[in-house]
């Protein structure tokens with residue numbers, strides 16, 4: 001469908017349907033406005049004071065007419081509601097697909113920090129390929145922001161303290177505006193950027209090129225490697241070493257059910273791991289002493305995301321999550 005100049009370019013899988021929904025809404029609004037105002041004007045003129053119109057048999061009540069003008073618009077309204085809700089749920093439900101490109105987004109006054117699973121970091125710019133679902137995991141380091149790309153028809157508030165997700169697939173190469181759509185302080189208006197949509201092979205080339213440009217070894221790490229580096233640097237391992245037994249092993253943790261000391265049973269997803277790191281006392285795993293210190297102020301949101309990527313990458317006990325290089329016993 002052509003957006004006819006009214007709407008921005010349509011560059012994602014959601015764009016056409018979203019526009020169609022809007023056109024239907026506008027169409028309905030215009031239709032009902034005319035339905036009310038045209039007869040109104042007609043009657044205003046016809047029954048103006050002093051006109052010769054027939055006033056002998058006034059009608060006060062017409063059940064059929066009243067039911068019709070209540071129920072038909074109700075049904076039409078519900079169609080728009082169900083349709084809108086379906087799109088909403090579709091967009092905001094995290095994708096299960098392994099093929100999805102997991103991009104992390106940290107909003108802060110007044111900038112967007114983005115990171116690719118392969119480690120490339122970007123500020124106020126995002127490079128993505130066409131033809132592959134892009135899943136955003138987003139959080140704010142301070143106030144509420146809102147991640148908005150008009151050409152993709154995607155927008156979601158980015159909150160402090162909690163991850164939110166959104167996905168889309170870019171359908172058209174090009175450069176598109178990225179905005180913060182929530183007033184977030186003095187320089188809110190400068191919190192803008194660009195999304196570059198490239199052909200898949202171009203994206204691969206871009207990934208390689210931006211690794212080469214990296215200034216340090218650490219900047220060449222993937223998300224999970226950066227997380228592992230942190231895990232070792234912060235000595236998480238001093239307690240979480242499976243051999244030490246004073247803290248649970250983190251291998252295979254992601255996605256598991258955890259029983260907490262206050263009786264709750266929760267799934268160890270991103271939010272759970274983040275809370276365990278920032279507010280360990282609010283998420284005490286049953287059977288362990290609450291000796292874990294808080295890392296609030298020591299580890300920033302970007303780093304927590306890296307730790308999550310690392311914990312996620314260590315799927316089972318067989319993988320090494322001791323934080324040490326595996327060397328054969330007695331070999332030193």
Ligand code: HEC
Nearest residue numbers: 234236239247248258273276280283284285288289291292
């Ligand atoms: C002083 C020991 C200690 C250190 C250091 C420590 N932890 Fe913990 N951690 C614990 C204990 C004990 C628990 C279980 C009790 C609880 O949940 O508070 C735990 C729980 C967790 C959990 C939830 C585990 C589960 O099985 O559900 C995560 C995730 C976690 N820690 C991550 C980390 C990370 C990441 C670091 C390093 C930045 C770290 N911990 C450093 C002791 C520690």
Ligand SMILES: [Cu+2]
Nearest residue numbers: 145180184191
């Ligand atoms: Cu903002």
